[in-house]
Amino acid sequence: MLVLGFESSCDETGVALVQSDGTQLPRLLAHALHSQVRMHADYGGVVPELASRDHIRRALPLAEAVLREAGRSVAEVDVVAYTRGPGLAGALLVGAGVACALGAALDKPVLGVHHLEGHLLSPFMSADPPEFPFVVLLVSGGHTQLMRVDGVGRYAMLGETIDDAAGEAFDKSAKLLGLGYPGGPALARLAEQGDAKAFALPRPLLHSGDLDFSFAGLKTAVLTQAKKLGQALPERSADLAASTQAAIVDVLVRKSLAALKESGLQRLVVAGGVGANRELRAQLDAACAKRRVRVHYPELALCTDNGAMIAMAAAMRMQAGVQQAERRYAFDVKPRWPLDAPV
Ligand code: KG4
Numbered sequence: 198m199l200v201l202g203f204e205s206s207c208d209e210t211g212v213a214l215v216q217s218d219g220t221q222l223p224r225l226l227a228h229a230l231h232s233q234v235r236m237h238a239d240y241g242g243v244v245p246e247l248a249s250r251d252h253i254r255r256a257l258p259l260a261e262a263v264l265r266e267a268g269r270s271v272a273e274v275d276v277v278a279y280t281r282g283p284g285l286a287g288a289l290l291v292g293a294g295v296a297c298a299l300g301a302a303l304d305k306p307v308l309g310v311h312h313l314e315g316h317l318l319s320p321f322m323s324a325d326p327p328e329f330p331f332v333v334l335l336v337s338g339g340h341t342q343l344m345r346v347d348g349v350g351r352y353a354m355l356g357e358t359i360d361d362a363a364g365e366a367f368d369k370s371a372k373l374l375g376l377g378y379p380g381g382p383a384l385a386r387l388a389e390q391g392d393a394k395a396f397a398l399p400r401p402l403l404h405s406g407d408l409d410f411s412f413a414g415l416k417t418a419v420l421t422q423a424k425k426l427g428q429a430l431p432e433r434s435a436d437l438a439a440s441t442q443a444a445i446v447d448v449l450v451r452k453s454l455a456a457l458k459e460s461g462l463q464r465l466v467v468a469g470g471v472g473a474n475r476e477l478r479a480q481l482d483a484a485c486a487k488r489r490v491r492v493h494y495p496e497l498a499l500c501t502d503n504g505a506m507i508a509m510a511a512a513m514r515m516q517a518g519v520q521q522a523e524r525r526y527a528f529d530v531k532p533r534w535p536l537d538a539p540v
């Protein structure tokens with residue numbers, strides 16, 4: 198079975214082709230991505246209307262490129278998958294519209310996928326795929342969640358952020374340091390040259406006794422510190438970046454360990470854009486090695502938004518019998534959509 202997947206929830210248009218046979222893990226045949234980062238950079242963040250219009254321009258040419266790379270024709274596609282939510286409403290509508298129109302034209306069934314489920318299952322495309330059950334640390338631009346995962350579609354929330362997401366904390370702190378958009382990778386790069394112990398920044402909710410997160414206060418602390426430094430900020434910005442990253446990573450690592458302990462599981466999966474952060478990976482690897490916990494990550498290129506994870510999630514949902522694609526081409530999108538809620 199060939200699944201063609203479209204991702205368009207934010208500022209990347211992603212398309213991919215996944216093959217699913219019997220009970221083996223579905224295989225990624227080809228994927229293509231267009232990042233809108235340069236288009237939005239002038240505005241310091243994602244402009245939703247521009248994002249939607251660009252998805253329209255990119256979706257079909259990317260699909261053609263993917264099919265060409267895989268050496269398949271569009272007629273061979275069995276199922277068309279797309280991101281149904283959460284994300285920007287207009288951007289989601291483009292992917293859903295393209296996928297459903299394509300499905301209708303080809304007389305093939307379609308399936309709407311949860312974006313975060315795509316992230317969560319993306320490590321199954323890595324060279325070291327996990328096995329169920331596991332704890333997942335989902336860290337993206339809009340979400341920070343710890344969940345217990347017992348199988349495809351079996352997700353139980355353990356804790357989540359009560360305000361900003363970890364990715365947002367990276368992005369907002371980066372903006373305060375004048376690093377522009379997208380801030381996470383830029384802040385991480387600058388942090389490599391800084392001293393992580395230079396500034397003592399708060400670790401919110403570290404000792405709250407639950408598995409929730411809060412990152413809004415960190416941003417305020419970074420701002421206060423930046424103001425205090427005043428003219429000296431440019432020469433200390435690497436130190437402040439390193440201290441900020443250390444605070445975020447510290448909380449993510451310690452809460453992940455607490456979630457493992459609480460659930461009694463020995464396997465951790467890290468997914469979402471912040472999962473690309475090298476310091477987070479290094480700290481988690483070290484902490485988990487000590488406790489004999491296995492950690493799994495998506496391939497670096499599949500940490501941030503992409504079409505492969507959407508095609509993969511659709512293929513895995515169908516294979517597990519959790520959901521089947523349908524010839525129902527009237528679509529809706531879900532800009533807000535909790536992952537542990539029924540479809
Ligand atoms: O999963 P993702 O691509 O999109 C959402 O679904 O939100 O995550 C994007 C987030 C952004 O906040 C970005 O700054 C952050 O992931 N990010 C990073 C790194 N790469 C991406 N944060 C820290 N270090 C990185 N290397």
Ligand code: ZN
Nearest residue numbers: 316337501502
């Ligand atoms: Zn994402």
